[in-house]
Amino acid sequence: MVCCSRTSTSAGGPPGQEGAAAAWPSDRLQVVAYAALLEEHTGRVIPEGRVRYHADNTMVRVSIDAQARTDLQQAIGRARALQLSVERPPVAENERLCVRCSLAPVCLPEEARLAQHADYKTLRLFPADDDRQVVHVLTPGARVGRKGDQLEVTAKEIEPQRYPVHEVGQVVLHGFAQITTQALRLCAERDIGVHMVTMGGRYMGTWVAGAGPVQRRIRQYKALTEPAVCLRLSRQLTEARARGQLSVLLRTSRDVGRATDAVKAAISSIRKLLHPLAHAASLDSLRGYEGSIAAHYFSALPDVIAPDVGAAMRPDGRSRRPPRDRCNALLSFGYALLLKDVMNAILVVGLDPALGFYHQPRSQAHPLALDLMELFRVPLVDLPVLASINRRQWHETEDFQIAGQQVWLSEAGHKKFIHIYERRKTDQWKHPVIGHALSYARLMELEVRLLEKEWMHEGGLFARMRLR
Ligand code: SF4
Incomplete structure (x- = not known):
């Protein structure tokens, strides 16, 4: 026996x-x-x-x-x-097997079943939050080293700070902060993303160890070289962003009671463009509709800011490189942090950030990261920036540096922004389709995994998130 x-x-x-x-x-x-x-x-x-x-x-x-x-x-x-x-098998028919399976957070069996049966009630198998912290190293001349199983940040005249490695999810080196090879190795062994961002707020790159899962990338290449797949995903993506921008303006007109002519006109124009955007016949026409919606949105943005906030904090259109006003400096730095987080999620999942479906590979930025950023620009950057301006959290001189027509954040401004942004990432938000609340930090990874399911015959849930 x-x-x-x-x-x-x-x-x-x-x-x-x-x-x-x-x-x-x-x-x-x-x-x-x-x-x-x-x-x-x-x-x-x-x-x-x-x-x-x-x-x-x-x-x-x-x-x-x-x-x-x-x-x-x-x-x-x-x-x-x-x-x-090299093919991944379909999810198990017996859903009870998945409840105790350690692969459930990467396999997403419940989401695959929901994609096949719209009335399926999902169990939560994807963790709602990530307890690991993001270590931002901002102090000029600071160095990240290794001390046993801890990462140690040292700088002149500052007490060394130690972080147990199992509590760290990412290390972000701002400006010319240094990292030792020993610390880099430890980060590689523990799958900790190491990212570099300039003090001017430009995302420079990510340290990646290994080639990544090759079969997963081959499947991505096959899918994203199909024009029809790219157009379908791009429509879903741009519609999600446009509806997010519309909801910011609707909130302003409804909740805050500031329905100015500019806000009303932008709402009406964006509404008219939503239908043609969702049915665009080509990527070029889609870009045209998306650009028009963005122009209407940014033209109304000054009216989203409370009337008694000083003129110095109001945006004057959208200016990127360089930002020409304080609000644009905040948005630009926020988008750089967002790009870094989306890159981290793409690399955690194992996709290739160099091949996207909407953005063209024209600049140094990775097209897939630029694509996925579109989903999160409004909830993770625009809304916190506008809310912090309306709460008068910014000091017009101490938090900014002005050089001619260029406006940058000062060191104090960077620290304040990082605090606001990292707090926002921990906010829980209920996904309207999946039905569970999860943090924005986890939502980024979930959307990348749902994107991969789009070419695994389990698609239909990517970019379905909507702001209320
Ligand atoms: S979670 Fe995925 S790998 Fe695990 S039992 Fe379910 S279908 Fe299989």
Whole structure:
């Protein structure tokens, strides 16, 4: 007899044992495999195995008969075929298997079932939050080193700060902060993203160890070289961003009671453009509609700011490189941090940021990261920037540096912005389709994983997030 222990039995029984407690199919195969190994080793025939389920206080018998041996051979054959295949198998039919599976947060079986059946009620298997912190190193001349299993940040005249490595999700080096090779190795071993951002607020790059999962990237290349796939994903993406911009203006007119002519005109124009945007026949026409919507949105943005906020904090259109007013300096720095976070999520999932579906590979920035940023610009940057200006959190001189027509954040301004941005990432938000609340930090990774499902025959949920 072979015995193993488990926590609970399956509901109902296998054919021929209706009403009796039965072993889970995977447990049954495991018992048969143990029996086969023991038979080979001892030379004795084993007629029966048993599984004990502690939660139900039940012992279940498993016959080691001809059928069980055939089932085992078939399962071994299937496992060998899967090992050789580069295709990912579909999610398990038995959803109870997924509840305790450690792969559930990357496999997203519940979301795959929801994509196939719109009325499916999902269980939460994707964690709502990421407890690991992002270490921003801003002090000029600061250095990140390794001290055992901790990252240590040292700088002149500042007490060394230590961070246990299991509590760190990312390290962001601003300006000319340094990092040692020992610390880089530790970050690579623990999958900690190391990013560089200039003090001018430009994202410079990310340290990545290894080539990434090649088969996953090959599937991405195949899908994103299909013009029809790119157009469909781009429509979903730009519609999500446009509806986010519209909801900012609607909130202003409804909740805050500042329905100025500029806000009303922008709302009306954006509404008219939503339908053609969602049905655009080409990427070029889609870019045209998206550009028009962005122009209407930014033209109304000064009116989203409270009337008693000084003129110095009001934006004058959108100016990027360089920003020409304080509001644009805040937006630009926020978008640089967002680009860094989206890059981190793409690399965690294992996609190639260099191949996107909407943005063209014209600049140094990675097109897929630029694509995915569109989903989060409004909730993670625009809204916190506008709210912080309306709360009068910014000091017009101490938080900014003005050089001719260029406006940058000062060191104090950078610190304040990072605090606001990182807090925003921890805000929980209920996904309207999946039905669970999760932090924006986790939402970024979820959207990248949902994007990958778009070419895994489990799509339909990407870019369905909507601001209320
Ligand atoms: S979570 Fe994914 S890998 Fe795990 S049992 Fe379910 S379908 Fe299989």
